[in-house]
Amino acid sequence: MAQENVNVVARIRPLSNESNDGTCIETDPISSTITLTTNQKQFNMDKVFEQNATQEEIFGYVQPLIATVINGIHGTIFAYGQTGSGKTHTMIGSDENHGIIPRAIEMIFIALNEESEKRNDNFKFKISCTALQIYCEKTYDLLNGNEKIEIPISDIFKNAKEVEVKSSDECMEILKCGLEQRKVSGTSMNETSSRSHAILTLTLKTEYFKENKKHERISRLNMVDLAGSESRKHTNNNKTQNFEASNINKSLLTLGKVIREIINPTQNQVISYRSSKLTMILRDSLGGNSKTTVIVNIHSNSKHATETSSTLDFAVNVKNVKNTAILQEFITSKETLALMQYCTPAFFHSQICIKTVTEVQRLGEENDKLKIELAKEKKINRITNKVCKFRLLF
Structure with a gap:
């Protein structure tokens, strides 16, 4: 199973009209590089979106990740950055200018x-949603x-x-009703500052x-709007x-x-995922079983350097x-499906039934392999017979 790096995108917030401060960064979208003008330090991203980037452009970049979730692979998109840098605008947007979350749901x-x-009748799907906030741990x-x-470490969504x-x-x-309960507050940095991670x-x-087998896929798309970091000297x-x-x-x-x-x-070393609620929830998204894109939102004003x-x-x-993102697909043979029809709910969840179903499924898979090997052997025999007849002619 191939590993791949977390994808990191930078989105530059437009300069504030309330300040005469200049910019603290220089961007090169071609090389996806950002240079900090205070010390000329360069930072390489996978993609840099400048101040005039639209919501459509941002969403266009993450569309391939969402497509993989539709096809059965876990995915995560989260926005990171200082308070007031545009994270919620990027992830949620407004009624007139949708962000990633409503566009992803529609897609x-x-x-x-x-x-x-x-x-037609050979494809069924079900979609469900959860919404959590982490406020003051x-x-x-x-x-x-x-x-x-x-949040149990074994299943972070068990109690949600x-x-x-x-x-x-x-x-x-449903999500809007939930987000209305999210903790926000007017601060000196932002009139509607998110005080929690959503x-x-x-x-x-x-x-x-x-081919008489049931294919089930279960995948999750996590969309995270992090609360912004704050420096007290500017608040x-x-x-x-x-x-x-x-x-x-x-x-x-x-x-x-x-x-x-x-x-x-x-x-x-044991990675300290349990040190905070946020890292517990994101443990599969960082170093685990997920395709992940991080959008860092950046203030360009010099005072935020x-x-x-x-x-x-x-x-x-x-x-x-x-x-390491793995396809979340479960294949059930026709023999197992037939057995399941005769199981009551209580029996089906019993250890006897679980072991029986597992054994039937194993035998079914073994039977399929034998059929393939038998077909190969018959093919070889046919070729051998043809060769022998050909030799007899001479």
Whole structure:
């Protein structure tokens, strides 16, 4: 199974009209390089989007990742950067100018509906969504009244409410209702600053039959809008906002620490995913089973040069993380399907039935291999017979 690096994209926020400060960066979209003018340090990205980049351009870049999720591979897209750098605009956007999340949802429903129409009754799909927020190192379920929940290390979605959705409009309405409960606050840096990390997840389940075998695929698309890092020298926040900022910064520092552990492993090291709620949720997305794209959003104003440098350092590090994305497909033979018809729900989940089904499936697969080998042997025999007849003629 091939490994591939996390894909890292930089999006430059337009200069603020409220400040006469110049820019602290120079960009070269052709070489995908950003240069910090304060020290001429260069940072290489996979792609650089300049200040005039549209939402359509950004989404066009991540479309291939979303297509792989539709085809049964886990995917993650998350936005990282200083507060007020445009992360929520990139991920969610507005009613008039949609970001990645609503566009991704629409793309998925269009693709699966088209596939369903093309294959008639031989293709079924189900889509469900979850929405969590991490606020001050506590996890809340945005689809269940913002109830506080625990995240088991074995299954991070075990305690989250999962809602099945039938259309992109229904999905967005549900997610919007959830996001209205997200913690935001007006700060000196941003009128609607996100004070929590938001993690929206779509789970796709598809099934079809081919050669009397049932093919099931289950994949997830994680779309993450991280809260922004803050520097106190540029803020004039109240006590609560400072407490929130402290927790946000701590969470992001842990994320950076985990990434450094992944790219610079030591002997007998255990990656410290459990050190924060955020890294627990992102553990498959960073060094695990997922295709991942990180969009770093950057302030170009000179007064933010220190924070911009820190964001770019993060981008270079996370770009070195390697993931191994695996097709999430499960194939069930016709023998197993026939047996399952006679099992009651209670019996089907019993250890006896599980072992029986596993054995039947193994025998079915072994039978298929024997059929293939037998066909090959018959082909060889036919060729041998032809050769023998040919020799007899001479």
